[in-house]
Amino acid sequence: MTAKILQETSLRYFLEVVRCGSIAEASVKLNVASSAISRQIAHLESNLNVLLFERKTRGMKPTSAGEILAAYALKLQLDSERVYNEINALKGLDKGNIKISCSTGFSLDFLPTVIAKFQNDYSGIQVLLHADSGKNVIQQLKDGVADIGVTFNHVPQSDISVLHRLNAPIYLIVPPQHELAERKSVSLPILSTIRLALPPKGIVLRDVFDVRCSHQGGVIEPIFNSNAMSAILSYVLSGGATLSTELVLKSYLNRGILKAVPLKDNILNNALSIEVCKLSGRILPDASRVFLEYLYDALTADDSTITEQS
Known part of the structure; x- marks a missing residue:
């Protein structure tokens, strides 16, 4: 067992179940499928090798181990909110723009939803989303037309950095x-x-x-x-x-x-992976870097396995 299993998404779902007393109610609060929450909790219990909840007819009650983890999760959440607010106060993101190029499928539902959530918090940031083939997404990064690329696996290229990658079963x-x-x-x-x-x-x-x-x-x-x-x-x-x-x-x-x-x-x-890319060596604008946090959170929301690369 390693500390890596205590990932933010798992703890956020776990803590909401503790607060709500049931997976069904937590699903409504988080707007996430019950199955995704169950998978995250099962993943935590399996890797920690301990039961975190007593499953009762009318809900779920944390065990002693669950109460310890809940206290840790709450502290982590509060610390994260504090750091976020401090950084956000420094950034003052009230203007700017983000240029995103993506494979066509991501423009139908996934990315517009992430962008809308981001703009709820940063209404002054303009976002340009361009949908194209995977090959053209990479070319737009190389041409500086796009800050961020979201596509399926492409041929590795030295001038393109894969920031995050996750397996995407068909x-x-x-x-x-x-x-x-x-x-x-x-x-x-x-x-x-x-x-x-x-x-x-x-x-x-x-x-x-x-x-x-x-x-x-x-x-x-x-x-x-x-x-x-x-x-x-x-x-x-x-x-x-x-x-x-x-x-x-x-x-x-x-x-x-x-x-x-x-x-x-x-x-x-195991044939496909989703990749978030940028041009190697390019320092992204503040708005793009903040947007990436929203994107990563959405990508990992359904128990996908993320691999970070330099």
Whole structure:
């Protein structure tokens, strides 16, 4: 066991359950899926090798170990708020702009939500979000057009720094009424029997999927192709299906509008990673550095594993 398991997200969820007395109520307060909170608490208990709660019919009560951790978590939260306020007072972020370039999928739901939350606290900061292919996202960083890039895994380049990276398993995304919505997992051959919508060839997710299918000796052709994620989303909401990472459609999944069904394929479960990038050696403006904290918090909110790099 190491102190690294006491991550901010896990402790924040844990502390809210202590305050609320139940995961369901904490889910409402945090606006986070109950399953994500349960995973974080289970992760803490597993790594600390101790029960943190007594599970009761009408709620959850912290054990002695839980009370010790709750006291630590509260102190950490208060210290963090103090440091944040002190730094924020020095920054005085009431003007400025942030230029973000992202792979198209992130512009549909995830990044606009993060930006709105950021601007609730920094209403004077203007944000420019440009959606493009992963290749063009990297080029925009090199050209100085973008401060921050958010994309799926790209070919490593010496002049691009990956600030944060997390694994992004690929799921089958369907509406709740879909015939496969209640499956625990689905194998690739099943995808050839449904109304599958995918982005065009040349998009990382599509290319990874096509290569995997070819390695298994087959080709699965979608019956609907579009380079607009919004069009694919509308198609899925009308009864179709697509492949995506959970983060791209996070709020739709949390609200139960869509369901994510795991693929029974370890290769595709580990084929994609989400990367936050910048131009190597570039010192980001204060506004961009503060925004990154909001972005990292959103990226780790559903128990994703983050790896920091220099």
